[in-house]
Amino acid sequence: xxxxxxxxxxxxxxxPDEADRGAPAAPGALPALCDPSRxxxxxxxxxxxxxxGFGSYFCYDNxxxxxxxxxRDMQVNTTKFMLLYAWYxxxxxxxxxxxxxLIDRVFGIRWGTIIFSCFVCIGQVVFAxxxxxNVFWLMEFGRFVFGIGGESLAVAQNTYAVSWxxxxxxxxxxxxxxxxxxxxxxxxxNLMGWLYSKIEALLGSAGHTTLGITLMIGGITCIxxxxxxxALAYLxxxxxxxxxxxxxxxxxxIKLTDVKxxxxxxxxxxxxxxxxYVAVFPFIGLGKVFFTEKFGFSSQAASAINSVVYxxxxxxxxxxxxxxxxxxxxxxxxxxxxxxxxxSHMMLAFTMWNPWIAMxxxxxxxxxxxxxxxxxxxxVVPEHQLGTAYGFxxxxxxxxxxxxxxxxxxxxxxxxYLFLEVFFIACVSLSLLSVVLLYLVNRAQGGxxxxxxxxxxxxxxxxxx
Amino acid sequence: xxxxxxxxxxxxxxxPSPLLLLTLFLFAAPFGLLGETTRQVSLExxxxxxxxxxxxxxxxxxxxxxxLHYIWSSLGPLAVVLVATNTPxxxxxxxWSRLLSPEPDGGLMVFPKDSIQFSSALVFTRLLEFDSTNVxxxxxxxxxxxxxxxxxxxxxxNNITDSLDPATxxxxxxxHPMNDPTRTFxxxxxxxxxxxxxxxxxxxxxPRLLHTADTCQLEVAxxxxxxxxxRSLFGLEVATLGQGPDCPSVQEQHSIDDEYAPAVFxxxxxxxxxxxxxxxxxxxxxxxxxxxxxxxxxxCQASPLHPALAYPLPQSPxxxxxxxxxxxxxxxxxxxxxxxxxxxxxxxYLSWSMLLGVGFPPVDGLSPLVLGxxxxxxxxxxxxxxxxxxxxxxxxxxxxxxxxxx
Numbered sequence: 001x002x003x004x005x006x007x008x009x010x011x012x013x014x015x016p017d018e019a020d021r022g023a024p025a026a027p028g029a030l031p032a033l034c035d036p037s038r039x040x041x042x043x044x045x046x047x048x049x050x051x052x053g054f055g056s057y058f059c060y061d062n063x064x065x066x067x068x069x070x071x072r073d074m075q076v077n078t079t080k081f082m083l084l085y086a087w088y089x090x091x092x093x094x095x096x097x098x099x100x101x102l103i104d105r106v107f108g109i110r111w112g113t114i115i116f117s118c119f120v121c122i123g124q125v126v127f128a129x130x131x132x133x134n135v136f137w138l139m140e141f142g143r144f145v146f147g148i149g150g151e152s153l154a155v156a157q158n159t160y161a162v163s164w165x166x167x168x169x170x171x172x173x174x175x176x177x178x179x180x181x182x183x184x185x186x187x188x189x190n191l192m193g194w195l196y197s198k199i200e201a202l203l204g205s206a207g208h209t210t211l212g213i214t215l216m217i218g219g220i221t222c223i224x225x226x227x228x229x230x231a232l233a234y235l236x237x238x239x240x241x242x243x244x245x246x247x248x249x250x251x252x253x254i255k256l257t258d259v260k261x262x263x264x265x266x267x268x269x270x271x272x273x274x275x276x277y278v279a280v281f282p283f284i285g286l287g288k289v290f291f292t293e294k295f296g297f298s299s300q301a302a303s304a305i306n307s308v309v310y311x312x313x314x315x316x317x318x319x320x321x322x323x324x325x326x327x328x329x330x331x332x333x334x335x336x337x338x339x340x341x342x343x344s345h346m347m348l349a350f351t352m353w354n355p356w357i358a359m360x361x362x363x364x365x366x367x368x369x370x371x372x373x374x375x376x377x378x379x380v381v382p383e384h385q386l387g388t389a390y391g392f393x394x395x396x397x398x399x400x401x402x403x404x405x406x407x408x409x410x411x412x413x414x415x416x417y418l419f420l421e422v423f424f425i426a427c428v429s430l431s432l433l434s435v436v437l438l439y440l441v442n443r444a445q446g447g448x449x450x451x452x453x454x455x456x457x458x459x460x461x462x463x464x465x
Numbered sequence: 466x467x468x469x470x471x472x473x474x475x476x477x478x479x480x481p482s483p484l485l486l487l488t489l490f491l492f493a494a495p496f497g498l499l500g501e502t503t504r505q506v507s508l509e510x511x512x513x514x515x516x517x518x519x520x521x522x523x524x525x526x527x528x529x530x531x532x533l534h535y536i537w538s539s540l541g542p543l544a545v546v547l548v549a550t551n552t553p554x555x556x557x558x559x560x561w562s563r564l565l566s567p568e569p570d571g572g573l574m575v576f577p578k579d580s581i582q583f584s585s586a587l588v589f590t591r592l593l594e595f596d597s598t599n600v601x602x603x604x605x606x607x608x609x610x611x612x613x614x615x616x617x618x619x620x621x622x623n624n625i626t627d628s629l630d631p632a633t634x635x636x637x638x639x640x641h642p643m644n645d646p647t648r649t650f651x652x653x654x655x656x657x658x659x660x661x662x663x664x665x666x667x668x669x670x671x672p673r674l675l676h677t678a679d680t681c682q683l684e685v686a687x688x689x690x691x692x693x694x695x696r697s698l699f700g701l702e703v704a705t706l707g708q709g710p711d712c713p714s715v716q717e718q719h720s721i722d723d724e725y726a727p728a729v730f731x732x733x734x735x736x737x738x739x740x741x742x743x744x745x746x747x748x749x750x751x752x753x754x755x756x757x758x759x760x761x762x763x764x765c766q767a768s769p770l771h772p773a774l775a776y777p778l779p780q781s782p783x784x785x786x787x788x789x790x791x792x793x794x795x796x797x798x799x800x801x802x803x804x805x806x807x808x809x810x811x812x813x814y815l816s817w818s819m820l821l822g823v824g825f826p827p828v829d830g831l832s833p834l835v836l837g838x839x840x841x842x843x844x845x846x847x848x849x850x851x852x853x854x855x856x857x858x859x860x861x862x863x864x865x866x867x868x869x870x871x
Contacts, residue, residue, distance in 0.1 A: 072805070077758070077759065352721065416728060419724050422842075433845055440853040
């Protein structure tokens with residue numbers, strides 16, 4: 001709630017400016033909060049940027065937080081339930097290539113952000129309406145629309161960050177945005193079940209209407225994000241006027257023909273990425289019932305443990321980022337992360353040990369992997385192909401998530417959680433195999449992937465010489 | 466209720482672990498009736514020549530050096546007497562006139578008497594119904610306000626001979642209340658499908674309990690009866706013989722393996738004394754649809770066994786005929802479903818299975834497919850690291866030698 005107050009204050013602070021839109025700005029006379037060249041103003045913008053993504057991250061995991069309720073009220077099995085996640089991923093298989101293009105060439109960053117925020121809002125509202133009218137395909141359609149906005153909004157958010165903070169506090173800003181995203185997911189996991197029970201008490205019965213209303217209320221976060229998008233657009237335009245700052249660009253150049261030039265290490269990185277993430281996100285999507293059924297957790301405790309991966313990721317991502325930056329040796333860190341994930345899944349599958357241990361380990365390894373894996377792409381791809389490589393990586397990650405979500409649901413319905421875990425273990429193992437192969441290929445080719453930070457400095461130094 | 470129970474297919478089958486087989490073998494010697502892998506099973510309806518048709522089903526499972534007798538009857542409440550003997554030649558003798566008399570003691574006997582290693586009985590006394598409308602706590606006991614129960618002693622049953630199926634070794638007792646003033650059972654019935662097995666296998670229908678030749682499966686199905694409330698939960702009251710002054714215990718076993726009953730990680734066992742002895746085994750899950758699946762799975766609650774003193778249990782003539790009148794009964798309730806989630810109200814269907822047997826209860830092992838995937842999943846990266854490391858090491862050595870000469 002405190003954040004919301006801050007939000008309100010931030011908007012109020014923007015309010016008076018709105019009034020004197022027509023008047024010519026007098027930069028020297030502006031208070032710090034309203035002066036785009038001052039830190040205080042940038043912090044205000046940062047706050048808006050963080051809340052820009054909050055809504056979409058909050059609503060992305062709504063199905064996971066309400067798994068039992070969705071399945072019961074809509075009378076769907078797990079396979080159909082997981083379609084809600086698959087439908088989110090499908091549009092992004094394609095949009096990952098075009099998000100940057102749309103922002104740079106078609107809409108511009110400001111309108112792009114607003115449009116993607118609208119997609120997120122409309123998607124969530126349609127999703128909720130599907131619940132209210134008890135029409136499951138409408139819910140799926142809602143998730144599809146939501147997906148169109150969701151990932152592209154993340155691209156827009158990063159573009160804003162670069163445009164406002166480049167050469168200043170950029171890494172910190174990226175870290176904070178990521179943390180905010182994780183906080184959104186965590187709040188969702190722990191709030192939605194409670195909200196559902198309150199609505200249920202209010203209406204007197206559970207059912208699809210209760211579900212729909214709960215989701216509709218969850219959609220308020222998307223409206224908040226839309227308001228942030230509007231405020232950001234205004235402030236950005238104002239900054240352009242005052243500082244003669246250029247409109248932010250993703251600078252992504254996507255050339256699909258570049259794909260044929262991708263090297264073996266890059267393909268291995270793609271495989272690691274897909275095989276790793278499909279064993280994390282669909283698991284979290286299905287995790288809540290696992291913890292209640294296998295470990296006898298209460299609904300609230302299950303929500304809490306299911307969100308622990310995000311909770312850990314919020315503070316640990318910057319820490320691990322620093323660690324990997326300082327030490328280098330990316331492949332070894334990736335190897336550690338994947339191996340730890342394997343161990344964590346094995347603990348969940350084959351032991352009755354307290355699952356907090358395994359989930360904390362999963363959270364740590366997930367954060368470490370993100371910090372060590374994604375920068376590796378930059379080492380194996382020439383700079384002009386970087387946009388294509390990252391777009392491709394996100395695209396196949398979404399493709400993998402869409403397909404594996406459906407398969408995971410089918411496995412769970414027919415063979416249960418043990419088999420599902422074994423399936424995830426096989427995925428992580430494939431990822432591990434690719435890491436080992438990447439290490440060997442890199443060694444054999446004399447690649448730079450596993451250099452320590454000092455070696456990298458030396459090489460950079462010798463190049464500049 | 467005549468759904469075929471197929472033998473499990475291919476890799477779905479899982480044999481008891483070697484350790485278990487070893488312990489079975491070791492214990493088998495003194496106890497004399499355990500660990501038979503195959504049995505000759507025969508089902509026989511014992512006719513009553515003297516009067517009206519009575520359902521008395523004798524399942525005889527003969528192994529190399531033991532015989533199991535399951536005597537099922539709907540005389541009085543539905544009941545089963547389970548007798549294990551250490552000879553392949555033991556026989557059942559029925560004295561109908563005594564069995565149907567008010568003092569049925571001795572009406573049912575297994576000869577030779579000294580070959581009996583274990584005997585016990587289960588009596589299904591009442592069908593319970595609760596109104597769960599205002600219950601939010603799913604673990605509440607009782608699960609709601611009880612309606613007057615249906616006494617199974619006052620049910621009329623079909624002629625068991627008609628439902629006897631020698632191919633699947635099964636028979637079905639199907640009944641409804643004799644007096645049904647509110648006509649709740651006008652289109653409904655309560656059925657007990659009994660099935661014996663000649664070897665170890667696993668049915669295709671959930672909960673897919675692993676059965677052996679030493680077990681007999683009971684599948685209870687309530688179909689089409691009108692519930693008396695919108696959110697009626699049903700339950701079954703089961704009585705059994707206490708061994709000595711204490712009641713047997715229901716153990717809840719937690720397992721990591723839910724491959725055969727998705728999302729059910731628990732197995733409940735009623736043990737009549739220290740192992741090996743008789744047991745009843747079930748997964749705490751019932752299904753509100755046929756065929757059962759995860760979306761129609763209802764959680765089951767079994768109450769602890771308590772001495773049946775609170776009210777006079779309906780007497781089963783066959784239990785009294787075999788065990789005499791001096792017995793203390795213990796009773797427990799199994800209730801199916803919770804106030805939220807799927808329930809009987811969905812399709813007016815409910816099914817629940819249990820195994821009844823002698824010896825060590827069957828234990829599920831990890832399926833070969835799971836073990837195979839794990840072996841490959843863990844082996845492949847390790848092997849790759851080993852081979853690749855060796856290759857690189859040799860390559861590196863050659864390379865450094867070359868450099869040193871240089």
